[in-house]
Amino acid sequence: MRDGFESRESWPFECLRCLYVWEEDYVVRHLTDDHGNDVEVWLSFGVPVQPPWSGLSCPECGAFHLTSFPSGYLARHPELTAAPDPLPLARVPAVPIKDIELTADRPGLPRRLLIAIGLPVVAFVGYELYQYVLAPAVPHH
Structure with a gap:
């Protein structure tokens, strides 16, 4: 590999099962090999990973059915990543039947x-x- 440059990309995702919304940051290394072929290496926290459109799962429920938003979408729509519920389900008092x-x-x-x-x-x-x-x-x- 000879020529190359790096870029930083943030990919916002939403789980279509539990509706959890999150964003992942990547470093993308754009390289050209000795034969003139373009290669992209995706890194997350310095570790090579699959591109965000393949094999990603929801960190909340583990589902693989996800959708992504355009880059910067969550910055323009902060209500999607609002604070968690004030009273999680685990703390709701149980009412006898x-x-x-x-x-x-x-x-x-x-x-x-x-x-x-x-x-x-x-x-x-x-x-x-x-x-x-x-x-x-x-x-x-």
Whole structure:
């Protein structure tokens, strides 16, 4: 390798799974080898890494489904990297289930599930009882 120069690039990313937004800084070495081929070497903290568009994962959840923004985008939109929630989920006090009241105008999931499964079962059992117990007692003409 003979000719070359370095440039610094910041790549902002967003995880499409957990919506975490972060920015990574890279040093890119642009080199030309003895045959005239251009080569780029991407460095992060002085260590050679893959380019940001290949093989990067979310530091929060580990997902590989990411999107990137144009360079400098996060500097123009600081609300995307706002401070963390004032009360993380780990600190939310647990409410016992017995203290949660279901309102009469909106039944909870268990009640709806019982109705959705129970009504067809009751109809089926009622029909079977009628068919085998009451129907033979009624004479057919």
